[in-house]
Amino acid sequence: MSTAEGYSRPIPLLAIVLVALAVHGPLLLMQLPAGSFDTNFHIFFASHYVHHWFDPWNEKWFAGFSQTTYPPLTHQWIALLSNVVGLKMGYMLVQLIAVLLLPVGVFRFARIWVDERAASYAALGSVFLGALAFLVYQAGQLATVASAALYLNALPYFYEWMTEASGRSLIKGIAISWTAAAAHHVTLIFGLVLFAGPVLWVACIDARDERVAASTTGALSRAIVFAIVVGLGVGAVLGPYWLSILQHPIHQVPIPHDSRANLLLNSITAVNYFVIPYGALILALPFILMRGASLRRLRPLLLGFWLTFIFGLGGTTPLPRWLLGRAYEILTFERFTFWATLMAMPIVGLLAADLLDRFRAKAAVGLSLAAVMTIGAALTWLTANPYRPAGSVNVDSVVAFLNRDGHDTYRYLTLGFGSELAKVSTYTNATSVDGDYNSARLLPEMTHYGAAQLTNAKFYGSAGMGALRGMLDHANRYGLKYIFVHDAYYEPLLTFVGWRKVDTFNNGEITAWSKDDVPPAHKIVSDAVPPAWQGLLWGTLPIGVSLLALFLELFLPGGRRMPVPVEISAPAEEHYVA
Amino acid sequence: MRFALPILLVAVTVGLIAAALFGVGQAGGTVGIAAGSALPGLTPNAGTPEQALANLFTDLQRRNWNRAFAALSKTSGVDEPSFIQDWAGANGSLRTFSNLEGYDSRPLHATSDDAQVRVRLHWATPVGPVEDVRDFHLTHEGDGWKVVWPKVEAPTVPAQVVPVTYLRWDLISGGAEDGWGSRNVDSPHVRIISMNAVESAEGSVVMGEVVNEDTIPAFVNVNAALVDGSGNAIDDESSFDKIAHVLLPKQVSPYRIDFPNINLKNVKNVRMDVKATLVPASADPVIGVMDQKLDPDVQGKSVLHGELLNQSGQTVNIPHVIASFYDSNGKVVWVADGYVDRSLLPQTSEPFAVEIPRTLAGKVQTFHVVVNQYSLGKS
Numbered sequence: 040m041s042t043a044e045g046y047s048r049p050i051p052l053l054a055i056v057l058v059a060l061a062v063h064g065p066l067l068l069m070q071l072p073a074g075s076f077d078t079n080f081h082i083f084f085a086s087h088y089v090h091h092w093f094d095p096w097n098e099k100w101f102a103g104f105s106q107t108t109y110p111p112l113t114h115q116w117i118a119l120l121s122n123v124v125g126l127k128m129g130y131m132l133v134q135l136i137a138v139l140l141l142p143v144g145v146f147r148f149a150r151i152w153v154d155e156r157a158a159s160y161a162a163l164g165s166v167f168l169g170a171l172a173f174l175v176y177q178a179g180q181l182a183t184v185a186s187a188a189l190y191l192n193a194l195p196y197f198y199e200w201m202t203e204a205s206g207r208s209l210i211k212g213i214a215i216s217w218t219a220a221a222a223h224h225v226t227l228i229f230g231l232v233l234f235a236g237p238v239l240w241v242a243c244i245d246a247r248d249e250r251v252a253a254s255t256t257g258a259l260s261r262a263i264v265f266a267i268v269v270g271l272g273v274g275a276v277l278g279p280y281w282l283s284i285l286q287h288p289i290h291q292v293p294i295p296h297d298s299r300a301n302l303l304l305n306s307i308t309a310v311n312y313f314v315i316p317y318g319a320l321i322l323a324l325p326f327i328l329m330r331g332a333s334l335r336r337l338r339p340l341l342l343g344f345w346l347t348f349i350f351g352l353g354g355t356t357p358l359p360r361w362l363l364g365r366a367y368e369i370l371t372f373e374r375f376t377f378w379a380t381l382m383a384m385p386i387v388g389l390l391a392a393d394l395l396d397r398f399r400a401k402a403a404v405g406l407s408l409a410a411v412m413t414i415g416a417a418l419t420w421l422t423a424n425p426y427r428p429a430g431s432v433n434v435d436s437v438v439a440f441l442n443r444d445g446h447d448t449y450r451y452l453t454l455g456f457g458s459e460l461a462k463v464s465t466y467t468n469a470t471s472v473d474g475d476y477n478s479a480r481l482l483p484e485m486t487h488y489g490a491a492q493l494t495n496a497k498f499y500g501s502a503g504m505g506a507l508r509g510m511l512d513h514a515n516r517y518g519l520k521y522i523f524v525h526d527a528y529y530e531p532l533l534t535f536v537g538w539r540k541v542d543t544f545n546n547g548e549i550t551a552w553s554k555d556d557v558p559p560a561h562k563i564v565s566d567a568v569p570p571a572w573q574g575l576l577w578g579t580l581p582i583g584v585s586l587l588a589l590f591l592e593l594f595l596p597g598g599r600r601m602p603v604p605v606e607i608s609a610p611a612e613e614h615y616v617a
Numbered sequence: 618m619r620f621a622l623p624i625l626l627v628a629v630t631v632g633l634i635a636a637a638l639f640g641v642g643q644a645g646g647t648v649g650i651a652a653g654s655a656l657p658g659l660t661p662n663a664g665t666p667e668q669a670l671a672n673l674f675t676d677l678q679r680r681n682w683n684r685a686f687a688a689l690s691k692t693s694g695v696d697e698p699s700f701i702q703d704w705a706g707a708n709g710s711l712r713t714f715s716n717l718e719g720y721d722s723r724p725l726h727a728t729s730d731d732a733q734v735r736v737r738l739h740w741a742t743p744v745g746p747v748e749d750v751r752d753f754h755l756t757h758e759g760d761g762w763k764v765v766w767p768k769v770e771a772p773t774v775p776a777q778v779v780p781v782t783y784l785r786w787d788l789i790s791g792g793a794e795d796g797w798g799s800r801n802v803d804s805p806h807v808r809i810i811s812m813n814a815v816e817s818a819e820g821s822v823v824m825g826e827v828v829n830e831d832t833i834p835a836f837v838n839v840n841a842a843l844v845d846g847s848g849n850a851i852d853d854e855s856s857f858d859k860i861a862h863v864l865l866p867k868q869v870s871p872y873r874i875d876f877p878n879i880n881l882k883n884v885k886n887v888r889m890d891v892k893a894t895l896v897p898a899s900a901d902p903v904i905g906v907m908d909q910k911l912d913p914d915v916q917g918k919s920v921l922h923g924e925l926l927n928q929s930g931q932t933v934n935i936p937h938v939i940a941s942f943y944d945s946n947g948k949v950v951w952v953a954d955g956y957v958d959r960s961l962l963p964q965t966s967e968p969f970a971v972e973i974p975r976t977l978a979g980k981v982q983t984f985h986v987v988v989n990q991y992s993l994g995k996s
Contacts, residue, residue, distance in 0.1 A: 301637055304655045305679075332622035345626050349633065356633035500718045500741035508745060512857050515840075528714055531935050531991045532743045537838055537862040539896070556838055556892045 046395050046403075049159035055142045059166040062414070063138045066176065067131040071421075074431055075179030079461035080475045082126050084109065085117035086465045089126070092118070093578040095279065095569055099464045100474030101482055102450065102517055102563040107279035107573060108479040112221035112581045113137075113182050119582075126465070134175060137185035142166050144191025149385035151198050151238060152340055160395075161388030167410035169318035170377040172417035177427070179458075183374050186223030187381060189215055189588075190230045194238050200265055201242040201258040202251035207595055209261075213268050214588040220273040221581035224280065225374070227273065231266075233347045233378060240339035276580045279573040287567060289478055291486035293368030295499065302355045307425055312353065315420045316376045318413025320383060327386045337386060344382040351376030369478075432459045434466075436544035437523050440551060441469040448559045450519045452510070453494045455526025460494045463523075470560060472510055472517050481567060484509035497528050504532070511536050518560025522552040654681055663688070663761035666732040667722055670753060673764055677704055678717050690756050694768030703769040709934035709993045710960035715740040715747065731756045744858065744935070744956050750916065772965045779930030779963060784865070785899035786834050805835035807864065807893035813949050816881040817974070823887055824873040824952040826941060829864035834898035837864050837891060839872045843879060844886040851884065852876050859954055861939060861989045863898050870987050871941035873952035902929035904936065904988045907966065911981060914970070919978035921953075921971045925988060927961035934960045937989040938969045942981040951977050961990075 072078050084106055087097045092115075095106040106114075113133055120129035146162035153161070165171065174180040196212030199205050220227040239262050246255045253261070274281060302309040314321070331341030350359050353372040360367045394402035421427060434456070441447055447469035453460045461475045472482065473493040480486055488506035490499035496507040510519070511532070522538060524530060525548065533552050542551035569577070638659070654660070654676070663669035669688065676685035685704075686697045695703070706712025718741040725733040731754065738749045754765040812825035823841045839860060842853040859873035909923035925936050936957040944950045955971040973981065 303634065303638065303659055306654055306656060309656070328623040328626060329619075332626075333619045335618075338618075338622065341622070341626075345630075349630065352634075354637060356630070356637050358633050497741075497743070500716060501739070501746040504741060504743065504745060508857075512855065515855070516853075527993070528743055530743075530993075531711070531714065532745075532858075534991045535744060535858040535862075535937055535989065537836070537857075537860075539836070555836065555894050 046399065047156065049154075049156040050163055052143065052146055052159070052162065055146065055159065055162045055166065056139055058163060059139050059142050060135075062166055063175070064135060066418075067135045067138070070127060070131055072131070072134060072176050072179050073127060074421075074427075075175075075177055076458050077179035077181070077475075078130060079179075079458045079465070081114060081117065081179065081181050082130050083461040083465045083475070084111075084114040085121060085129065086126055088115050088118035089121055093571075093574045095574055095577050098470050098562075100471055100476070101480050101485070102470065102472050102560075103565050103568070104474065104476075104479040104481065105279075105283055105567050105569050106479075107283045107569050107577055109476065110182065110221055110224050110277060110280060110581065111577060112218065112585055113185050113223075115578075115582050116585070130181070134181050134184070137181065137188050138171070138175065140188035140192065141171065141184065144188045145381060145384050147195040148191040148234075148381075149388055151195060151241065152337060152385040153389055157388035157392045158385065159388070160391035161384035164387055164391065164410060165381065165384050167414040168316075168377075168380050169320075169413045169417040170316035170373075170380040172414050173316050173373065173420075174377055176418065177421055177424075178373060180374065182223035183226060183377065186219045186226035187230075187378065189219035189222060190226060190234060191381065193219060194234060197235060197262075197265055198238050198242055201239070201261045202245060202253045204253065204257070204261060209265065209268075211588070211591050211595065212265065213272060214584060214591050216269045217272045217276050217584040218588040220269075221276050221584055224273075224277060225370070226378075229375075229378070233343050234382070237339035237343035237382075241336055244336060244339070272584070275576075276584055278580075279569055279577050282573065283567065283569065287481060289369055291477070291480060292489040292502070294477055294489055294491045296371050298372040299354045299367070302352060311420070311424055312351075312373055312376065315417050315424075316351075316373065317380065318416055319409035320380060320387065320413070322409070323383070323387050323390055326390045327383050330389055331386050340382060340385060344379055344386075347375050347379040347382055351379050432456055432525055432549070433545055434459050434463045434549075437463055437549060437551075438466045440542065440544070441467040441521070446521060448518075449521060449557060450517050450560045451521040451523065452519060453523045453525070454496070454507075454529040455524060456494045459525075460492060469521075472519055481565065482510075484513060497526070508532070508536075511538075514554055515557050517563070518558060520553055520557040524550045524552060654679060654684065663763070666724065666727060666734050666755045666762045669755055669762035669764060670720075670722055670734060670736065674717060674720055680705075688763060690758060690763035690765045692756065693764075693766040695766045699769045699771070700766055702771065703766075706958065706960075707771075708932055708960040708962065711742055711744065711747070711935045711956055711958040712740075715742045715958065717741075718746070725752065729757065732762070740958075742956070742958075744937075747956060747958065749958070772962050774962050774964060777964070781901055781929060783899060783901040783903065783929075785901070786897055788895065788897040802895055805829060805831035805833050805893045805895055807831070807835050807837050807891055809839065809889055809891055810869070811949050812887070812889060814881060814884070814887055815950070817875075819875065819877050821876040821879045821881040821884065822873060823876070823889075824859075824871065824941075825949050826869050826871050827860070827864070827891055828869045829866055829893070832866045833895055834866065835864050835893040836862055836896040837870070837893050838862065839874065840890040840892070841874045841876075842888040842890070843876060843884045844888060845883055846885045848886075850888075852879055858937075859939065859952060861987050863896060865898060865900060869985075871939050871949070871952040871985070873954075902927060902931050902933055902990065902992070904928065904933065904961065904990065906938075906986045906988060909984065909986060911973075911978075911984065919973050919975060919981075921973065921984060921986075923969055923986065924966045925957065925961055925969055926966040927963055930963045931992065932960055932962055933990045934993050935991040936961055936967070936969070937991070938971055938986055939989060940971045940984050940986045942973060942977065943983045943985070944980045945982045947983075950980050 097104055097106050116133045117129040120132050142162040142165050145165040146158050149158035149161040174184055193212050193215035196208040199208035200212055242258045243255050245251045246253045246258045297308050298312055300308050302313050331337045349356055351372055391406055450470050450472050452473055475492050477491050485506050488502045490503035490506045493507050496503035538552040538554050540550050541553045661668055663672055673685055673688045682701050686700055719739040720736050722734050722736045725735050734753045736751050740747045755762045807829050809827050814823045827839055829835045839856040843851040845851050854874050854876055856872040856874050861870040864870055905926040905928050907924040907926050911921050914920045921940055927933055939954040941949050942951040951973050953971045953973055957967050957969050959967050961967055
């Protein structure tokens with residue numbers, strides 16, 4: 040193969056996956072995400088499935104809550120893998136699988152829009168996305184990444200089904216869509232509009248232009264069939280989730296989140312939620328706009344990207360608030376930025392192809408540097424940003440205290456532990472009134488205040504401290520006897536409301552506080568306990584559809600004949616190899 | 618379409634951003650993470666006294682000390698370290714734990730050259746929301762308004778030896794299993810000496826006084842349950858932070874138990890329950906309450922003013938004042954509390970203020986003040 044051919048050929052998908060493995064594999068095996076915001080939360084959920092696969096009622100948080108409030112697929116896979124490698128490494132492996140699936144999904148999604156060469160560049164670029172590194176290593180949003188990767192893999196089947204009426208594509212697309220929903224519901228709901236909308240639109244364009252065999256009416260009718268079957272399946276697979284959300288809609292006071300802030304009014308927020316996730320893609324924005332607008336087939340993708348981009352800006356524009364209404368106060372918006380970067384990748388793949396055609400080795404070096412600097416900046420930001428999770432706390436002594444001498448007959452609270460709260464909860468037998476999942480909270484002491492976890496109460500100002508005061512005021516009601524403090528900020532309150540320091544751990548880093556007249560904890564009656572049949576569904580359908588999708592992908596091969604996007608093909612004058 | 622669509626998308630984006638900047642889509646962030654500043658050119662000019670104060674408070678909330686100090690008038694009698702200490706507190710005081718959460722400002726007077734603005738500052742603190750009213754003087758300098766920060770008089774404590782002869786009760790517990798309270802000896806004898814249930818704006822309130830009649834210190838918690846006509850409990854609450862939990866022998870403390878959203882008319886009976894446990898305690902630090910008087914403040918509210926004098930040799934980081942107010946018959950008609958946001962250095966005094974409802978001001982004849990305290994490392 041000559042150097043010229045080397046530049047003009049697409050990069051093999053296997054090579055791209057190996058690059059993803061080479062970049063993210065070591066970082067995940069080093070357990071870099073262990074300090075992220077949500078990793079311990081996911082491990083906590085998984086630990087429950089290890090012991091209670093068919094019983095989603097978990098007593099360890101909020102004096103009892105249902106895990107049917109969060110799609111279970113990633114947690115159940117961690118639970119399965121944990122039997123071999125342990126919980127933490129199980130998490131890392133599931134995250135690694137999601138990260139490896141992502142470039143595959145980007146490649147296949149990009150093939151709807153651009154030729155194979157540009158799609159391969161898009162897939163390679165997705166490995167180095169700042170938004171991906173942000174979600175994996177800083178936010179720990181396992182489910183969002185996994186669901187997006189699955190969803191991107193489902194969309195080409197959706198397109199094929201619409202344009203070719205391929206039964207195999209229908210079956211595979213449906214199975215992967217169900218799996219994506221079982222991983223994360225929010226991705227599916229918004230993906231329907233932001234990702235599937237442009238795909239539907241381009242299928243109609245292709246049908247009208249006779250680029251594919253289907254008619255516009257046929258494409259539309261098949262889209263409806265696909266949507267109905269996926270909708271019914273998602274309704275069943277996540278049935279207990281929908282029932283729980285219908286029974287207890289989220290009526291709690293909105294909790295502030297910095298992704299909803301106006302990025303222009305706070306430079307640190309802007310760096311955290313815009314500069315780091317987009318990285319070098321910021322330089323490509325003008326090209327994305329111009330190239331996306333210049334080709335008719337790319338316009339649906341451009342508009343989808345633009346809408347997602349605007350949503351990712353959070354409170355920088357009023358559009359998300361206008362369109363989402365009350366849901367605006369529940370969602371966080373960094374995931375939209377991630378989706379926007381994924382939607383931009385096909386056009387960025389075109390940019391890479393153009394640059395390589397024009398500047399050859401210089402372009403290869405420049406693009407490589409841009410990619411490496413983007414992910415490098417995101418990894419550097421892990422230690423440089425003021426939003427990073429508090430340094431890791433050794434909670435072994437707290438766990439040991441709770442698990443001995445009958446201390447687990449009472450409930451406990453941690454203060455100043457950040458995401459380590461979930462780690463304590465994972466390994467102790469004792470139960471807590473706090474928890475790290477806002478949507479599952481039903482205790483009035485928490486839902487009446489605009490604050491998230493009690494362990495982070497101070498970060499929510501008067502609302503957070505109000506919630507904490509409310510809970511301390513009702514300590515006897517909940518059997519709340521022990522409080523572990525990792526931040527002296529809370530000590531004055533505990534002193535004035537009648538708690539006394541009883542022990543110190545880790546050379547004084549953590550103090551244990553107790554209240555003497557607290558009775559042992561008793562079961563709090565709740566109408567949110569799912570019946571046994573829901574537990575059975577929850578334990579079988581989500582994992583079942585993922586196994587079905589895996590089976591179909593492996594044993595039901597089908598040739599994919601993506602349309603050649605003739606408008607996009609640009610003649611290359613000369614080709615060189617780096 | 619090749620150029621029209623990008624131009625349209627950019628124009629709509631800019632329009633949406635402008636709409637948000639002019640107040641449509643603002644959303645609060647978390648309070649404790651304070652960093653960053655607006656991008657250049659997006660901080661409004663201090664064209665009015667209120668805007669100058671708003672800019673100053675934004676910088677202070679984000680702890681951009683240099684920018685905040687630069688916004689002060691040159692006529693301010695304060696250097697930057699003193700300014701920071703005045704705002705952020707020192708010596709482990711309540712202010713050092715506090716964050717400015719919001720404020721309301723009201724101009725008192727304004728001319729073209731200077732203005733006086735009264736600001737009600739809303740602080741988020743570990744002990745709950747605290748309000749502070751402060752008057753700011755501003756002058757017009759150059760093309761904008763600047764805040765004149767008054768000279769700060771920090772208390773100075775001369776080097777000295779302070780002899781102490783206070784009582785202290787130590788406790789030898791039976792072992793690690795006993796926790797902090799003693800379970801092997803009788804509980805201290807503690808008695809509720811008065812109780813009064815009243816209706817307030819927020820619901821019902823049960824209050825009174827409790828005394829430690831024993832010769833050993835006691836850790837005290839007062840609980841109350843409201844019972845309706847059919848004998849069912851309506852709600853039960855505890856004295857929480859409206860009590861001095863550690864009572865030395867013969868010491869009396871007020872208590873107040875709030876029942877939010879409970880109408881007193883539905884209550885037929887109140888079940889009181891006082892729990893006491895033997896605890897180690899000491900009479901140090903000794904804090905004197907001086908110059909107490911009940912006066913209206915600048916806003917016309919009835920406020921009990923006074924001075925706390927730290928008579929011992931250690932710093933009291935957060936003083937907490939609890940006052941019971943009596944009518945002419947000696948009945949407790951209200952219990953109120955307040956935190957002092959500056960620490961009490963040894964042998965120095967700090968003012969305190971406790972507000973009482975306007976409707977009760979006329980009934981109050983006498984009052985009794987108890988001082989509770991938090992000292993770093995001595996919980």
